Amino acid sequence: MINLKSIRIAVDFDGTIVEHDYPGIGKEMLFxxxxxKELEKLGARLILWTFRNGKExxxxxxxxxxxxxxxxxxxxNYPEEVxxxxxxxxxxxxxxxxxxxxxxxxxxxxxxxILVPFDLHQQEMxxxxxxxxxxxxxRLFGRKDKQNED
Numbered sequence: 001m002i003n004l005k006s007i008r009i010a011v012d013f014d015g016t017i018v019e020h021d022y023p024g025i026g027k028e029m030l031f032x033x034x035x036x037k038e039l040e041k042l043g044a045r046l047i048l049w050t051f052r053n054g055k056e057x058x059x060x061x062x063x064x065x066x067x068x069x070x071x072x073x074x075x076x077n078y079p080e081e082v083x084x085x086x087x088x089x090x091x092x093x094x095x096x097x098x099x100x101x102x103x104x105x106x107x108x109x110x111x112x113x114i115l116v117p118f119d120l121h122q123q124e125m126x127x128x129x130x131x132x133x134x135x136x137x138x139r140l141f142g143r144k145d146k147q148n149e150d
Contacts, residue, residue: 004039004042004043004044004115004116005042005043006043006044006045007043007044007045007094007095008044008045008047008072008077008091008092008093008094008095009039009044009045009046009047009093009094009095009096009097010047010049010091010093010095010096010097010098011036011046011047011048011049011097011098012049012050012096012097012098012099012100013048013050013052013060013064014026014050014051014052014099015098015099015100015105016029016032016097016098016099016105017029017032017033017036017064018032018063020099022051022052022056023056025059025060025063028067029107029108030107030108030109031107031108031109031112032108033064033067033068033069034108035108035109035111035112036069037068037069038112038116039115039116040069042116045072045073046069046071046072047071047072047073047074047075047076047077047091047093048060048061048064048071048073048074048075049075049091049093049096049098050075053075057074057075061074075091076091077091077092095115097111
């Protein structure tokens with residue numbers, strides 16, 4: 001199982017977050033924003049890694065922002081990085097999600113299943129069920145105690 005705490009994931013935009021329509025912005029890929037936001041909640045640092053620059057890059061970043069996704073960095077290893085000839089243009093990431101991968105882009109459901117296996121989902125659901133039961137018992141016994149006081 002991959003520990004997502006502080007892992008850096010470089011994510012392409014065209015053909016990965018949205019369908020290809022460069023220089024325009026294509027339709028959102030199914031589950032792209034939901035998956036990326038959940039990965040971020042699990043501690044992943046998301047880096048937008050795209051060919052876009054200038055106005056097209058600003059439009060892509062704004063499109064993501066409007067869909068509730070703020071990247072840790074954009075075409076940089078970290079937010080404060082200033083590009084010059086001494087820095088490689090390659091992003092230093094632990095995982096790259098791109099439609100140009102060997103075999104193509106598998107889709108966001110498959111990405112999620114690879115990065116967040118079922119046993120982690122099961123553990124999280126068990127925690128939520130236990131918390132819900134605890135809250136239900138508190139509400140149930142809390143109401144009885146109030147009724148007994150009257």
